[in-house]
Amino acid sequence: MKNLTLDNITAAAVDSFAGLPDARRRELVQVLVRHLHDYAREVRLSHAEWRAALGFLHRVGDISTPERSEFSLLSDVTGLSSQVDLLWSQAGATPGSNLGPFHAAGSPWRDNPADLIGDNAGTRVLLRSRVLDMQGQPLAGAEVDFWQNAADGLYWQQDPRQPTDNLRCRLRTAADGSFEIATIRPVPYQIPTDGPAYLELVQPAGRGSWRPAHYHLIVSMPGHRTLVTEVFDAEDTYLERDAVFGVREALVGRYADEHDPAAAQRLGLPGPTVPVMRMDFRLAQA
Numbered sequence: 001m002k003n004l005t006l007d008n009i010t011a012a013a014v015d016s017f018a019g020l021p022d023a024r025r026r027e028l029v030q031v032l033v034r035h036l037h038d039y040a041r042e043v044r045l046s047h048a049e050w051r052a053a054l055g056f057l058h059r060v061g062d063i064s065t066p067e068r069s070e071f072s073l074l075s076d077v078t079g080l081s082s083q084v085d086l087l088w089s090q091a092g093a094t095p096g097s098n099l100g101p102f103h104a105a106g107s108p109w110r111d112n113p114a115d116l117i118g119d120n121a122g123t124r125v126l127l128r129s130r131v132l133d134m135q136g137q138p139l140a141g142a143e144v145d146f147w148q149n150a151a152d153g154l155y156w157q158q159d160p161r162q163p164t165d166n167l168r169c170r171l172r173t174a175a176d177g178s179f180e181i182a183t184i185r186p187v188p189y190q191i192p193t194d195g196p197a198y199l200e201l202v203q204p205a206g207r208g209s210w211r212p213a214h215y216h217l218i219v220s221m222p223g224h225r226t227l228v229t230e231v232f233d234a235e236d237t238y239l240e241r242d243a244v245f246g247v248r249e250a251l252v253g254r255y256a257d258e259h260d261p262a263a264a265q266r267l268g269l270p271g272p273t274v275p276v277m278r279m280d281f282r283l284a285q286a
C-alpha cells in the first residue's frame, strides 16, 4: 500500500503521467500537475473554493459554442494569450499580439494596393506598410491576411447588416515589400460581457470590457516566422487598459495627414491630403 501524504502526493500524481508516450505532451501534463499542486498548497485551497473554481470552469464551458469560445476569452483576460504571443516574439522582430476570435480562413484575395472601403461609414484612412526581414530588407510576395471591425464596432461575422467578408482581405507585398490598404479607421469594441469571464472575473475587479481600436494582421513568408499581430491607434482612449493585454509600444501607430491628391481622390476625400498610418512589420527567421 502506498501511503499518500502531503509530502509525496505531488510526486505521485506527476509520476503517474510518466507513461505518456509523447515527450512534449508528457512535459506539458506533468508540469501542469506540479503547478496545480503548488497553487493549492500556496493558497491553502479550501474545499468550498475548489468547488467554486470547478463550477466556474463548468460555466465557462456551458456558454461556449463553436462560434464563441469562453475559454479563449478566459485565456485573453488573464493575459495568458498575450504571454504566449510574447514568448514567441523575437527581439528585433515585430511583436505578436492577440489573434482574437474573429479571424476566419479563406479571406478573399485582393490586388495590392487594396480598397476595402465600399459602403462602410467611418473615417477613410490608408494603412501604408512594408514587410521586412531582420536586416531591414524588403520581403516581396509576403502574404498579408488583414481584418478589422466596422464603424459600429462589429466584425462582419457578428453583424448581418454587413456584407460577407466586409473589411477583410488577403494580399501580397510588392517588389519593395510594400502594401497599402484603403479602409476606415477601426473603432474600440467590447469583449463579450454576458459570460463568466467578464461577469465573474473582469467586472468584479473593476476592469473595463473595452479593447482599443486595432487592425488584425497575419504576415507570412516562407523561411520566416509567421507573425500574428495587431496595430493600434495612438489616439485611442483605451490604449492604457486593453481588456486582453494586447498593446505593445511597437504596435501603436499614428495617423498623419499626407499630401497625396491622387490617393485623396481615390478615397473620395474633399482635400489633397489623406490620413495615413505607416507601420512596418519585421519578420524573424523561421
Ligand SMILES: [Fe+2]
Residues within 6 Å of the ligand: 100, 102, 214, 216
Ligand atoms: Fe479585434
